[in-house]
Amino acid sequence: MARALIQLALDSLDFEQTISLAEKAAPFIDIFEVGTPCIKHNGVDIVKALRAKFPEKLILVDLKTMDAGEYEATPFYAAGADICTVLGVSGLATIEGVIKAAKAHKAEAQIDLINVPDKLACAREAVRLGAHIIGVHTGLDAQAAGQTPFADLQAIADLGLKMRISVAGGIRPSTVKQVVEAGANIIVVGAAIYGAPCPAEAAKKIRDIADGKNTHQQKVIGKIHDILSQTSDYYPVVLTRKLDSANRVFVTGAGRSGQIAKFFAMRLMHSGYTVSVVGEIVTPSIKRGDLLIIISGSGETEQLIAFTKRAQEVRADIVLISAKGDSTIGGMADNVLQIGVPEQYGKVEGMPMGTVFELSTLFFLEAYISHLIHDKNIPEEIMRERHANLE
Numbered sequence: 001m002a003r004a005l006i007q008l009a010l011d012s013l014d015f016e017q018t019i020s021l022a023e024k025a026a027p028f029i030d031i032f033e034v035g036t037p038c039i040k041h042n043g044v045d046i047v048k049a050l051r052a053k054f055p056e057k058l059i060l061v062d063l064k065t066m067d068a069g070e071y072e073a074t075p076f077y078a079a080g081a082d083i084c085t086v087l088g089v090s091g092l093a094t095i096e097g098v099i100k101a102a103k104a105h106k107a108e109a110q111i112d113l114i115n116v117p118d119k120l121a122c123a124r125e126a127v128r129l130g131a132h133i134i135g136v137h138t139g140l141d142a143q144a145a146g147q148t149p150f151a152d153l154q155a156i157a158d159l160g161l162k163m164r165i166s167v168a169g170g171i172r173p174s175t176v177k178q179v180v181e182a183g184a185n186i187i188v189v190g191a192a193i194y195g196a197p198c199p200a201e202a203a204k205k206i207r208d209i210a211d212g213k214n215t216h217q218q219k220v221i222g223k224i225h226d227i228l229s230q231t232s233d234y235y236p237v238v239l240t241r242k243l244d245s246a247n248r249v250f251v252t253g254a255g256r257s258g259q260i261a262k263f264f265a266m267r268l269m270h271s272g273y274t275v276s277v278v279g280e281i282v283t284p285s286i287k288r289g290d291l292l293i294i295i296s297g298s299g300e301t302e303q304l305i306a307f308t309k310r311a312q313e314v315r316a317d318i319v320l321i322s323a324k325g326d327s328t329i330g331g332m333a334d335n336v337l338q339i340g341v342p343e344q345y346g347k348v349e350g351m352p353m354g355t356v357f358e359l360s361t362l363f364f365l366e367a368y369i370s371h372l373i374h375d376k377n378i379p380e381e382i383m384r385e386r387h388a389n390l391e
Contacts, residue, residue: 004180004210007060007166008203009190011035015042019049021194028203031058031083033188039063044079051080058082064112066090069097077105084109085135088116092125099130108132110166119152120159127161133186134161138169150175150182157183173202173222176209220351220359227340227360228367235337235364236371242319242335243273246291250316252278252307253295256358261295263362267369270383271376278307288315296320297345297357299327299336308332321365323357339364 008029010018022032032050039046039061050059060083061076073084086098088111095111102109110133111126113119123134136156138149149169156165167179168188179187189206196202205222243249249268253261261277268275276283278292286292292311296304299322308329311318320333323345330336339360351359373383 002185004184005030005058005186006203006207006210007031007033007168007186007188008193009033009035009062009168009188011037011190011194013037013041015046015049018042018046019053021199022050022054024200025193025203026054026057028200028207029057031060031186033060033062034081035190036062036064039076044075047076047079047081060085060110062112064114065094065098067094069094069099070101071097073098073101073109074104077101077107082107083133085112086110088113088119088122088126092129095126095131096129102132103130110135112137113152113156114138120155123156123159123161123163127163131163133164133166135166135168136184137167137188150178153179153182153184173205173209174226176206180210223344223351223356224360224363227344227356228364230340230344231338231360231364236368238335239319239337239368240372240375242291242317243268246317247274247287247289248284248291249273249275250278250283250286250290250292250311251275251295252292252304254301254304256355257295257297257361260358260362260365261293264293264295264365264369267365270386271369271372271378272382272386286311286314286316290316291319292316293319293321294329294333295322295361296327296329297323297354299324299329301329305329321361 006029008025010021010033012018018038032054034046047059047061059081061081062085063072063076065072065086067090069086076084084098084102086095086109099109109131111131112135113122114137116122126134134156136149136153149167153167164185165183166186166188167184171179171187171189172192176187187210193199193202208218251261251265265275265277294304294308299320305328308318312332318333319335319337320329321337321339322330323339324330324342325336325338339357345356
């Protein structure tokens with residue numbers, strides 16, 4: 001099977017922003033799509049600019065032509081477009097007009113199946129007329145209603161027609177492998193790249209997945225990134241407020257979460273707090289005015305429930321760091337810091353035996369310590385002085 005092409009949808013109305021995004025993602029992109037909003041706003045000039053700047057890339061102009069196919073598509077092919085789109089619902093005469101314009105410029109026509117009632121029949125007829133690409137496209141409104149392009153993609157691929165298949169509609173890193181395996185030749189990505197903190201990194205990740213280069217390291221990093229992206233940015237404020245109002249801090253967890261708790265306790269000690277790890281032989285009794293921080297993915301560990309009840313009895317403050325918003329411990333805690341959302345904690349390839357919560361929490365807490373020391377202007381030299389020297 002030939003290497004799948006990655007197509008970046010450039011949907012911004014801003015001319016310079018469009019060019020800038022293309023420059024950032026260019027090393028990992030095969031096709032630049034001038035999206036319908038962008039082409040309507042900027043016209044043929046944006047096509048000329050992209051053609052001049054990226055002579056080695058394919059340029060698709062998403063005209064979504066509905067009428068006057070040859071007449072509408074011709075100036076965009078002449079400006080440097082390699083592909084123009086025509087709506088499947090436009091009718092065979094309009095489709096044939098765009099195909100004619102494409103052939104005249106040694107270019108290609110793509111038939112967009114968005115809102116086509118009989119997609120299979122339309123695809124067959126379009127290929128008979130000479131269409132080069134069939135676009136399986138789930139629009140934004142349909143995506144908002146929960147629809148995906150995957151069923152249509154499989155059905156079109158099963159036809160075995162001599163054309164390439166493009167698929168668009170909410171494609172994310174987690175679904176790239178699925179669309180490639182279903183038979184997509186062109187993967188259209190929009191928000192997953194232009195909405196990412198670093199578009200170049202997002203484009204590279206999608207490129208690697210499409211090429212089968214998604215290593216276990218990348219899977220782990222990607223999963224942790226996704227979970228922390230769904231974790232509230234306000235939690236550091238809450239945690240600092242609790243730490244600063246406490247007389248002493250007690251930290252606990254069970255199993256792997258217990259190891260993360262010890263790591264966090266050490267970091268808090270480096271930052272100047274009076275900290276104890278529950279269960280250590282020198283840990284004092286907890287009292288009113290102290291803070292108990294519990295790390296528990298489920299919030300249901302029996303031993304930790306017992307610790308929480310005891311802390312509640314003496315009226316200590318309680319903070320739970322968990323994968324769940326609701327749990328037995330969460331019901332007794334003063335604050336619950338939920339890491340990610342529950343649906344992110346299914347089976348993850350490359351992360352055996354449920355390490356997702358623990359690793360995500362480790363990264364969250366390490367980032368929190370970074371936030372804390374910068375917020376309080378704690379010099380690293382002071383932290384080093386507090387570090388154990390009997391080792």
